[in-house]
Amino acid sequence: MIIETTRLLLREMTQEDYPALAGILQDREAMFAYEHAFSDEETQAWLNRMLERYRTDGFGLWAVVLKTTGEMIGQCGLTWQDVAGQRVLEIGYLFARKHWKNGYALEAAGACKAYAFERLDAEEVFSIVRDNNIASMNVAIRNGMTVRCRFVKRYYGMDMPHYAFSARREE
Numbered sequence: 001m002i003i004e005t006t007r008l009l010l011r012e013m014t015q016e017d018y019p020a021l022a023g024i025l026q027d028r029e030a031m032f033a034y035e036h037a038f039s040d041e042e043t044q045a046w047l048n049r050m051l052e053r054y055r056t057d058g059f060g061l062w063a064v065v066l067k068t069t070g071e072m073i074g075q076c077g078l079t080w081q082d083v084a085g086q087r088v089l090e091i092g093y094l095f096a097r098k099h100w101k102n103g104y105a106l107e108a109a110g111a112c113k114a115y116a117f118e119r120l121d122a123e124e125v126f127s128i129v130r131d132n133n134i135a136s137m138n139v140a141i142r143n144g145m146t147v148r149c150r151f152v153k154r155y156y157g158m159d160m161p162h163y164a165f166s167a168r169r170e171e
């Protein structure tokens with residue numbers, strides 16, 4: 001277990017989490033900002049990348065588990081990302097649709113922010129959000145972040161404008 005909050009546990013994913021992960025990554029609505037629901041191959045590649053990140057970086061997107069049921073309801077965690085040529089630490093979050101709007105993303109993202117500052121000694125932590133993803137922007141804002149820049153990310157054969165939100169330790 002990496003992080004515990006009032007209602008949630010964050011822990012590393014394992015192969016056994018594949019069905020719960022697929023429930024999120026293969027849901028067209030949850031994946032609208034990514035322009036497509038993932039195939040089985042893309043879902044497995046995503047999981048493999050996270051397992052690799054745990055090994056090489058010591059962190060990644062973790063499984064978010066509801067304490068009351070033990071169910072994996074989402075993913076939230078920290079990854080290295082590129083913002084217009086700069087390597088930044090990012091808090092990412094993706095939750096199963098039936099669990100949206102219960103404050104879970106904010107609860108997990110807030111704990112990841114504290115983890116970045118306190119355990120990783122980060123000076124700044126970002127959330128990178130596509131310009132049409134209102135829900136995600138609101139999580140970043142409610143997590144104490146400010147928009148710093150707009151940049152275009154090439155993904156899935158498309159140019160997608162994104163906003164980089166961040167929180168700084170000094171602030």
Ligand SMILES: CC(C)(COP(=O)(O)OP(=O)(O)OC[C@H]1O[C@@H](n2cnc3c(N)ncnc32)[C@H](O)[C@@H]1OP(=O)(O)O)[C@@H](O)C(=O)NCCC(=O)NCCS
Pocket residue numbers: 029030031033093094095096099100101102103104105106107128129130133134135136138139142
């Ligand atoms: C973005 C996402 C993680 C939000 O999860 P959530 O658990 O529903 O968010 P929370 O309940 O913690 O809400 C946090 C804040 O965002 C706001 N919010 C959540 N969903 C929203 C929506 N659809 N529209 C507008 N605001 C929204 C909430 O109102 C809340 O603010 P408030 O406390 O001031 O009311 C979820 O919608 C999701 O998994 N989306 C698909 C994956 C994705 O796009 N991830 C982000 C990639 S950058």
